[in-house]
Amino acid sequence: MDSVEAVAEKKDVQDVEEELDETGYFKDELSIFSSLNRFEHYLDQKIGLEAEAVERKLPEHRQTASWSEQLNIIFLWMSSNITLSPFTTGFLGWEFGLSLKExxxxxxxxxxxxxxATAYCTTFGAAMGLRQMSVSRYSFGWYPNKLIALVNxxxxxxxxxxxxxxxxLAxxxxxxxxxxxxxGIIIISAVxxxxxxxGLRVIFLYERYAWIVLFVVFMIIFGETAQYVDNKTPTKLEGTVFSGAILSFLSVTYGYSASWSPVASDYxxxxPANISRVKVFFLSLVGLTVPTCIAMCAGAVTASALNANPHWKETYENAGVGMYLRxxxxxxxxxxxxxxxxxxSSIGLNLMNTYSGTLSVQQISPILGKIPRFIWSLIFFGVVIxxxxxxxKRLSAYLQNFLDVIGYWCTSYMVIILMEHVFVRKANFANYDLSQWNNPKGxxxxxxxxxTFLVGVVCWxxxxxxxxxxxPLAALFGGKGGDVANEFTFVFTCVAYLPLRLLELKIFGK
Structure with missing residues (x-):
């Protein structure tokens, strides 16, 4: 139940007490929303459903984190990234025609x-007490940020x-x-x-231990496939076509890790607000980089064995990565x-996607925000299935196209957040009025x-x-082209955002 102090961050202080009924809920809420929210709070009290997930977590409501609790940062990302998804992504290097070394x-x-990029965004969570889509309101504003939340x-x-x-497939x-x-899709989605x-408490508990099992599994995969590894066959690509393939696969691998940046601070x-940002950055960086590299490199190594056995190649192309692994x-x-x-591993990955996705839906509009998160989880369940x-039946093409595109927009998003914080806010969280996080006027x-974001789409x-x-720029490399959208987007955003933001400050004063 919202206290007067918490609600004051969202509405004008002088109106708060008048808008709350005797139970603490807003008088003007539609009855269906009021009933659903009461039910959600009931579930929160009984099973810890985390009814107020979107709200800002005030410093005084947080506890000191022990070293073991801080290590949860690494474990969270370990369990979410040592999965079948980056493993399958590793196969794309072979499909681009690259050698194992490349x-x-x-x-x-x-x-x-x-x-x-993602580790940088994680440093905002504890300092501001806000989810990532709320953090970006201080750059994108109230209304444009709704588009960002929708894209997320x-x-x-x-x-x-x-x-x-x-x-x-497994x-x-x-x-x-x-x-x-x-x-299989329905079973995993249901779990x-x-x-x-x-909510977050159970997610942290699951992710704290799941990575141990998955790490052992991937070590076994490395060990059993080592005898089939083809590290001698060179790529047949040459010149600009070869450069284009390298750039395209780099874009895919970058896109996988960068795709966490729009949800990074959620966790x-x-x-505590005073936790070292440097520590958070490096713990997150280790938790993101190490497991992703293990899984993705395991995929690349396993894919190289396709060169030695036509039967395996046929199995992979016709039945997918699960049958090939078997x-x-x-x-x-x-x-x-x-x-x-x-x-x-698929469960660990999707836990974070579903959790952050439902938080983002609630920040698209006040009406959607009144619908409890467990309802959005049910809707996600249906859409994902x-x-x-x-x-x-087209996982590799789905992966390549999807990872590339999300990498583009995450580049734009991350650079705008960085430029705002470093150059406009002077890298000082005291320059954010955190009481206004849910107030369009503030x-x-x-x-x-x-x-900057929309013009950046042209760069993509x-x-x-x-x-x-x-x-047209990618086509200059010949063959299937060379993906340079991330590089182009990065440079454009760095050059364009700051002068436009300073002009906005001069005209509107905020």
Whole structure:
């Protein structure tokens, strides 16, 4: 139940007491919303459903974090990233025609760069007590930020679809094809729904231990596939076509890690406000980079074995990565056991996607914000299943196109947040009026941010290289093109945002 002090951050202070009824809920709420919120608060009291997830967490309501609790930062990202999704992403280097060495280098450096972007965004959570979509209101303003929240919802739904597809493929392989991918998708989605509705406390508990099992599984994959690794076959690509393939795969690997940046601070709001930002950055960087590199490099290594066995190649192309793993690992019973464990990785990934996605929906509009998060979890459940069923037969193309596009917008988003904080707010959180986080009048208009973001879309279009479209800059590399959209977007955003923001400050004073 909202206290007068908490509500004062959202509404004018003088009106707060008049707008609350005797139970503490707003008098003007529609009865259906009021009933749903009361039910959500009841569930929160009984099972910790986290009814007020979107609200700012005030410093006095947070507890000191012990070293073991701070290590949860690493474990959270470990369990969410040592999964089948980056493993499958690692196969794309082989599909681009790169050698194993080139694929591994792209996996490592692309992941590191993308992880730096996400790790930077994590530092805002504890300092401000706000979820990532609320943090960006101080750059994008009240109304433009609604578009950003909507885009983020699409991203989280898309990532969830990737997670259930890869998990469904693993379950299909365990059942020797007798259990369809579609059924696997529904099973995984249902498990995520149940766990995810319980909120951050349960998510942290799951992610704290899941990575241990998954780390062992991926070490076994490395060990069993080592004898089949092809590290001698060079790429057949040359000149600008080769450069284009490198750039395109780098864009994909960067996009995977950078895609966490629009949700990064969601998981830090309960940490004390005075926790070291440097510590948070490096703990997050380790938690993001190490597991992603392990899983993605395992995918690249396993993909290289396709060069040596035509039967495996046929299995991968016709039946997917799950069946291929079942064939290459041994003995068969043990391979199936490992695949069952890998399904857990899809659950860990989708827990975070669903949690952050529902938070973003609630910040698109006040009406949507009044609908409890558990209702949005149910809606996510249905949408993810629909997308998973639609994309289950073209996972590699889905991954390449999806990861590229989300990488583009995450680059724009992250650079705008960085420029605002460093150059406008002077890298000082005292320059943010945090009491106005939910008040349109107290936030910037966001004109500079949204103009920079929308014009940045032109940069994406010019530099992207997708299966369905190759931009004019990407086409200069020949062949399938070379994806330079992220680089072009980064440079444009750095150059354009600051002068536009300073002009906005001069005209409007905020």
């Amino acid at each position: 694929s591994l280098l792209c996996c490592i450096f692309g992941t590191l760069i993308g992880s730096c 919802v699409v991203q989280q739904v898309g990532w969830s679809a990737v997670g259930v597809i890869t998990g469904g 379950l299909e392989a365990v059942a020797d094809g007798h259990l369809s991918v579609a059924v 995520v729904l149940v766990i995810g509705m319980l 830090y709001v309960r940490f 064939d290459i690992l041994y003995p068969l019973g043990f391979a199936k056991f490992l695949l069952v464990l890998l399904v857990l 629909a997308l998973g069923l639609a994309g289950r 936030l910037p208009h966001g004109i500079a941010a949204i103009v 279009v010019m530099g992207m290289s997708e299966t369905w479209y190759v931009g």
